[in-house]
Amino acid sequence: xxxxxxxxxxxxxxxxxxxxxxxxxxxxxxxxxxxxxxxxxxxxxxxxxxxxxxxxxxxxxxxxxxxxxxxxxxxxxxxxxxxxxxxxxxxxxxxxxxxxxxxxxxxxxxxxxxxxxxxxxxxxxxxxxxxxxxxxxxxxxxxxxxxxxxxxxxxxxxxxxxxxxxxxxxxxxxxxxxxxxxxxxxxxxxxxxxxxxxxxxxxxxxxxxxxxxxxxxxxxxxxxxxxxxxxxxxxxxxxxxxxxxxxxxxxxxxxxxxxxxxxxxxxxxxxxxxxxxxxxxxxxxxxxxxxxxxxxxxxxxxxxx
Amino acid sequence: xxxxxxxxxxxxxxxxxxxxxxxxxxxxxxxxxxxxxxxxxxxxxxxxxxxxxxxxxxxxxxxxxxxxxxxxxxxxxxxxxxxxxxxxxxxxxxxxxxxxxxxxxxxxxxxxxxxxxxxxxxxxxxxxxxxxxxxxxxxxxxxxxxxxx
Numbered sequence: 001x002x003x004x005x006x007x008x009x010x011x012x013x014x015x016x017x018x019x020x021x022x023x024x025x026x027x028x029x030x031x032x033x034x035x036x037x038x039x040x041x042x043x044x045x046x047x048x049x050x051x052x053x054x055x056x057x058x059x060x061x062x063x064x065x066x067x068x069x070x071x072x073x074x075x076x077x078x079x080x081x082x083x084x085x086x087x088x089x090x091x092x093x094x095x096x097x098x099x100x101x102x103x104x105x106x107x108x109x110x111x112x113x114x115x116x117x118x119x120x121x122x123x124x125x126x127x128x129x130x131x132x133x134x135x136x137x138x139x140x141x142x143x144x145x146x147x148x149x150x151x152x153x154x155x156x157x158x159x160x161x162x163x164x165x166x167x168x169x170x171x172x173x174x175x176x177x178x179x180x181x182x183x184x185x186x187x188x189x190x191x192x193x194x195x196x197x198x199x200x201x202x203x204x205x206x207x208x209x210x211x212x213x214x215x216x217x218x219x220x221x222x223x224x225x226x227x228x229x230x231x232x233x234x235x236x237x238x239x240x241x242x243x244x245x246x247x248x249x250x251x252x253x254x255x256x257x258x259x260x261x262x263x264x265x266x267x268x269x270x271x272x273x274x275x276x277x278x279x280x281x282x283x284x285x286x287x288x289x290x291x292x293x294x295x296x297x298x299x300x301x302x303x304x305x
Numbered sequence: 306x307x308x309x310x311x312x313x314x315x316x317x318x319x320x321x322x323x324x325x326x327x328x329x330x331x332x333x334x335x336x337x338x339x340x341x342x343x344x345x346x347x348x349x350x351x352x353x354x355x356x357x358x359x360x361x362x363x364x365x366x367x368x369x370x371x372x373x374x375x376x377x378x379x380x381x382x383x384x385x386x387x388x389x390x391x392x393x394x395x396x397x398x399x400x401x402x403x404x405x406x407x408x409x410x411x412x413x414x415x416x417x418x419x420x421x422x423x424x425x426x427x428x429x430x431x432x433x434x435x436x437x438x439x440x441x442x443x444x445x446x447x448x449x450x451x452x453x454x
Binding site: 072098099100101102103104105106109111112115149153156157 | 410414416417418419420421422423424426427428430431
C-alpha cells in the first residue's frame, strides 16, 4: 500500500496580485495539475498561491475523478496566501482541520500553518499534515517579524498534537521561505538531517531536503554537466545562488520504524520536468517554484492489524 | 582552580522577577476579557455575559471504528453565559482558551483558526476577530433569546 504526497507553490495567484495570471500561465498550470494527478497519481497534492476562482474551477473538474479539494481561506478574517489541498477520496478521509495556525502580535497576523488530519488508507493510522507558506523574507523584514518564532510556534503545535513518543505520522510541507539550515527551520522547528536522530528522538522531524541543496549530479570532465536546478525556488536576481531550497517536506519518527508506514526516501524529489522547469527559469512567466513530492509505503502485515 | 558556587541568589531574583511579569500579564489579560464582557453585556442589555470556564471534550467517532480527533479531555473555553439580567440556563462556547503560567502567549481557537496572542494588542485583535465571526453572533443571540419570561 502506497501513498504519494506533493506540494507546489503555483505562484499563479499571490496574495498581493491574485489576478496576475495570463492565459499562458493558466495553460501551464493546468498541464502541471494534469501531470501530477492523472499521470503521477499523487494522492495528496497541496498547492500554494491559488485563487478562490481557480479553486472553484478545479473543484468542478476534479469531482468526477474522485478528487476533493479543500481550502482554509473561505470566509476567513485573516489575510494570508491562498492554500488548497487536492485529496484522492479513496485514499484519504479528512477527519479534522484547523484552518489557520497563526501568531498575532501588535502589527500583524502571521500564519504558521494549516492543519489537516486524515485517516490513512489502512483506516487505522492518523496522518497529521501541516501545510506551510511562511511570509517572504522581504515582508517579514518590513514588519519586524522574528522568523524563528514561526518555527517555534509551529513546533509548539506539533508537540501539542502528538499522541505518543515516536509513533505519530506527521508531515509538514510547504514553502518556508527559509532554507533547511536556517534557524527557523533547523533549530526552532526542531528538524534534523540525521534520520537516526529522528528515529530515536520523536521530538525531531526529518528533513530529506538537505539532499536537495545542490545540483543533482556533481560536475566532472565529460560528465553530465547539463544545467539542472540546485533547489526548488528560482531567484534570477540573486547573483550568487539563484536556486533556494525553500520548499521542503518534513517527516516525524513514525515514518522511520515506529508505525506501519515508512518514508520511501528514494522517491523524495524536486519535480524537474521539461514541460515546466524552463518556465521557472524564464522571465516570461511568473512561475518560480518547482513541485516537491514523496511516497509513503505501508509494510505488509498479511492481514494482521 | 576552585569551582565557584552556583549563583542561587541571582536565580531566585530572576524567578521573583518572572513571577511579577506573569502576574502583571495575567492581570492585563483579565482586564481585556472584562472589557469584552462589558461590551457584550452592554449590547445585550445585561442578558449575556462572557466568562472563561472549564469544559470537557468527548471523543467523537469517525464512523470507521477509530477516533482520530486530537481534541479530547479537559480544556478551558470562552463562553457566552446568561448575564445578570437573564434567568436562562443555556450557555454557548465561543472559543477554546489556553493560557500558560506566564500569561502570554495565550491561545484562542475558534472556527477561523488557532491564534497565538503574543501580547495585549495581539489578544485584543484576536478577540475582535472572534466577535466579528458570524458563529459568535449566533451563539450570543441564542443565549440572549433563551431568557424565559
